[in-house]
Amino acid sequence: MTNYNYDIIDIISSINTDNYVASDMEIEKTYQYVMDKLGFNVIGNTKSTSRHNVKKYLEIAAGFVFIIAVLTLLIPKVNQQIPSADSKPPYPTFNNKVSETIPIYIGGSDMGMGYILEREEPSIQDTAIVLINPLTGETIDFTGEWEYVLTVATGGVTSDNCQHDPNYIIDYSQLDYKEYIYFGGSGKCYIKRIEGGSETEKTDMIWSYILREGSRVGIELKKDGSPYLYILYFVGETDEGTVLFQAIDVSGGDVEKGENFTRIIEFKSSRKY
Amino acid sequence: MSDAAIIALLESNSQEGLHELIKRYRGLVGSIVGRILIAYPLDIEECIADTFVSVWRHSKQISSCKGTLKGFVACISRNIAIDRYRKLVKERRVIPLEESEMQSDINIAEIVESKYDAVLIQYLIDDMTEPNREIFIRKFFLIQTNKEIVEYMGLDEKQVKNRIYQGKLRLKAMLKERGVSR
Numbered sequence: 075m076t077n078y079n080y081d082i083i084d085i086i087s088s089i090n091t092d093n094y095v096a097s098d099m100e101i102e103k104t105y106q107y108v109m110d111k112l113g114f115n116v117i118g119n120t121k122s123t124s125r126h127n128v129k130k131y132l133e134i135a136a137g138f139v140f141i142i143a144v145l146t147l148l149i150p151k152v153n154q155q156i157p158s159a160d161s162k163p164p165y166p167t168f169n170n171k172v173s174e175t176i177p178i179y180i181g182g183s184d185m186g187m188g189y190i191l192e193r194e195e196p197s198i199q200d201t202a203i204v205l206i207n208p209l210t211g212e213t214i215d216f217t218g219e220w221e222y223v224l225t226v227a228t229g230g231v232t233s234d235n236c237q238h239d240p241n242y243i244i245d246y247s248q249l250d251y252k253e254y255i256y257f258g259g260s261g262k263c264y265i266k267r268i269e270g271g272s273e274t275e276k277t278d279m280i281w282s283y284i285l286r287e288g289s290r291v292g293i294e295l296k297k298d299g300s301p302y303l304y305i306l307y308f309v310g311e312t313d314e315g316t317v318l319f320q321a322i323d324v325s326g327g328d329v330e331k332g333e334n335f336t337r338i339i340e341f342k343s344s345r346k347y
Numbered sequence: 348m349s350d351a352a353i354i355a356l357l358e359s360n361s362q363e364g365l366h367e368l369i370k371r372y373r374g375l376v377g378s379i380v381g382r383i384l385i386a387y388p389l390d391i392e393e394c395i396a397d398t399f400v401s402v403w404r405h406s407k408q409i410s411s412c413k414g415t416l417k418g419f420v421a422c423i424s425r426n427i428a429i430d431r432y433r434k435l436v437k438e439r440r441v442i443p444l445e446e447s448e449m450q451s452d453i454n455i456a457e458i459v460e461s462k463y464d465a466v467l468i469q470y471l472i473d474d475m476t477e478p479n480r481e482i483f484i485r486k487f488f489l490i491q492t493n494k495e496i497v498e499y500m501g502l503d504e505k506q507v508k509n510r511i512y513q514g515k516l517r518l519k520a521m522l523k524e525r526g527v528s529r
Contacts, residue, residue, distance in 0.1 A: 081473070082488065083415045083418030083421075083422055084415055085418070085480060085481070086422065086489070087415045087417045089481060091421075091489065093499070094377070096370075096373035096374040096377055100373055101373045103392070105366050107392065107393070108365060108396045108400055109362065109365070111396055112365075
């Protein structure tokens with residue numbers, strides 16, 4: 075744990091440090107941060123409870139682990155249905171922004187419930203988007219300042235974890251994107267405004283991150299505000315170098331019976347990694 | 348809540364235990380981390396959180412050393428902050444120390460350097476008597492200013508400065524004896 079000898083620890087323990095007192099706000103902020111890092115699924119009330127049934131979130135969280143296990147068994151079967159990279163995607167794609175919902179990546183290897191992204195309107199353009207911290211109900215309103223928001227759970231909880239390396243984002247900051255990308259999860263939050271740039275570059279950046287991280291499990295909100303679970307995973311690379319990612323909506327049916335995967339979303343990157 | 352109660356709570360109810368731990372030591376950890384990372388405030392909150400995560404992870408180990416929770420918390424926070432500091436320096440993401448430390452008698456670079464690492468200070472404090480020992484621990488582990496040490500310990504400022512100076516000379520001599528040159 076440390077290189078310290080217990081004598082030093084003993085001495086420090088005996089020293090009076092009562093003057094070091096943190097404010098209630100500091101304590102609560104740190105507590106929430108730590109909870110997030112540790113991936114405790116503490117779900118508090120959110121601001122707009124009229125649209126989002128907290129109970130639903132709790133139910134989803136409770137079934138989270140089981141669903142992942144089931145999906146792990148089912149993914150190979152689903153893969154066989156994936157269209158080739160050359161065919162026209164039968165599903166809404168991320169690139170052309172006709173997806174019904176914005177992808178939200180919550181949780182990761184530690185199953186942390188990071189932030190829930192709430193969309194007030196179904197359309198992507200001119201939408202109202204609020205990031206809600208389920209632990210506190212605290213909201214961050216990005217309305218009108220971005221094209222879309224992506225949350226990515228970085229997974230892991232250690233400070234020296236390479237997944238938390240902020241340089242990864244910094245490396246791309248030279249690109250002139252017009253977008254907010256929120257790299258969160260496990261308490262590590264980077265919100266970076268990136269302006270300009272092409273769609274291809276933008277998606278390359280996002281998906282190269284996902285590729286690095288592997289599959290993702292998350293919660294997304296439907297048009298009516300109800301949440302559903304999905305798993306996003308790296309499918310593979312075509313001969314042309316296109317990388318495919320897919321997300322499966324698993325909320326529509328009886329997961330235990332392996333039925334009703336209501337939607338498969340395909341994400342493609344034109345860049346070879 | 349006592350340290351023993353916090354450790355017991357960490358084992359029986361992690362979340363509540365963590366909350367009590369943070370309530371008790373957020374101030375101390377914030378002070379240590381804040382002073383080491385004075386040049387990079389954006390990293391402070393994360394290092395504070397990392398400290399508590401680490402304590403939580405090692406709570407069983409700590410529980411076997413009764414009465415030392417504060418020492419563990421302080422040392423872990425110091426380690427984490429120093430690691431982060433070194434990383435930031437390597438990445439050249441810190442502002443020059445001269446600018447950030449103008450208002451303080453704390454030389455972070457000096458503390459971060461290995462010559463003041465725990466092992467060497469251990470040798471030093473083994474030879475020390477009180478109050479020199481506490482002064483050194485406060486200076487190089489709790490990262491307190493001379494003024495704070497004076498206030499906490501009720502000593503004369505010149506006395507504190509002199510004892511720190513003498514301690515440094517002694518450390519230098521010890522390093523020389525071990526063939527370490529700086």
